[in-house]
Amino acid sequence: MRQQIEALFSALPDGIHEQQLQNFELLLIKGSWGELALARQGAQVLHFRPAGEAPLLWISDCAKAPPAPIRGGVPLCWPWFGDHPSQAGQPAHGVARTARWDWRLQNAGADGVQLRAEPTRNLWSGLEVGLEVRVRGSAIELLLESRNVAQQPVELTQALHSYLAVADVGRIEILGLRDCDYLDKLRDGRRASQDGELRVESALDRVYRHTGVTEVLDPVLQRRLRVAKSGSGSTVVWNPGVGAAGLSDVGMDQQPRFVCVEAANTGLDPVRLAPGESRRIGTVLSVGPLA
Ligand SMILES: O=P(O)(O)OC[C@H]1O[C@@H](O)[C@H](O)[C@@H](O)[C@@H]1O
Structure with missing residues (x-):
């Protein structure tokens, strides 16, 4: 899907274009600020490339x-x-x-674009949900808002499951998690504390107790991807390692090309909403030079 999206963009003029790709309905938006591809399924941001940069997000070449x-x-x-x-x-x-989901354009200008998405039907009893996506310069912000429309308190967990594009996951360094406690999903939920900066040496599936900024340093692409967040007390870091061989939409050839760093509310920090209450979780993904 990645190659097709990149090819479609290279042939498109600036503007907003509806496009079918592998039976997914997409919105492709191109401007002097760069490119943004959105799917109706899942209100999923699939691709974001600020002008003059490589794409920030990885997308499978063999999506299901x-x-x-x-x-x-x-x-x-x-x-x-x-x-x-x-x-x-x-x-x-x-x-x-x-x-x-339905997408609605809210704003479009020379330095970015803003859209809102809402599901076409109620997704879960007692809860409403909406997503806002804002592109400004070389940054993209996602804000997911949940509202309790029931008569009783509701508890939920969630994540903005960003697949960050890297050249070689074995060579990156992830800053910002040092000394944070984490739950290791690959070791039966064992608790541990992050010793030094994080490197992805093999399969990794961890939920960090963490509210701050994470940075992925990529020495090959010579860039730094920044994951800032709000309303989130958990940061999830995932790469399947050799387990990618068993994932038909990853495989060992694509496994080194991404790391997931996710703004989340997990079992460590579930969101509890009183009747009528709403809450947002947000993330800002941006790119800058390594040094
Ligand atoms: O294959 P899925 O359902 O998209 O999930 C991918 C991964 O997502 C991560 O967020 C989870 O921590 C992992 O446990 C999971 O394997």
């Missing part, structure tokens, strides 16, 4: 057909992260990423 989740970009995990806390048989990472 709809309605499977699209591997890459920024899937929305909502209203639960990972497995459903009590109901076996519910899909991993919730129902938002495979649902159909």
Whole structure:
């Protein structure tokens, strides 16, 4: 899908274009600020390339057909992260990423664009959800808002599951998590503390107790990807390592090309909403020089 999206953009004039790709309905937006590709499925940001930069987000070259989740970009995990806390048989990472959403343009200018997405139907009883996406210069911001429309308190978990594009995951360094406690999903949820800066030497699936900024230093692309966030007390870092061989939409050839650094609310910091209350989780992804 990545190659096709890049080819489509290179042939498009500036503007907003609706396009079908591998049976997914996409909005491709191009301006002097760069390129943005959005899917109706899951209100998923698939591709963001600021002018003069390489794409910030990785997207699979062999994505599964709809309605499977699209591997890459920024899937929305909502209203639960990972497995459903009590109901076996519910899909991993919730129902938002495979649902159909409507996009509405709110603003377009020389330095960016702003859109809002809402699901075409109620996704989960007692909860409403909406997404705002803003591009400004070399940064993209996502804000996911949940509102409790029930008569009782509601608890949810969620993630903005960013797949960051890197040249070689084995060579990156992830700053910002030093000394943070984490839960290691690959070791039965064992708790540990991050010793030094994080490197991805093998499969990694960790939930950090962390509210700050994370930076991914990429010595090959000579750039720094910054993940800032709000309303989030968990940062998830994931790369499947050799497990990628068993994922038909990754494979060992694509496994080194991304790392997921996700702004999240997990079991460590679930969101509790009183009746009528709403809350937002946000992330700003941006790119800058390494030095
Ligand atoms: O394959 P999925 O459902 O998109 O999930 C990918 C990964 O997403 C991460 O956020 C989880 O921590 C991992 O456990 C999971 O494997």
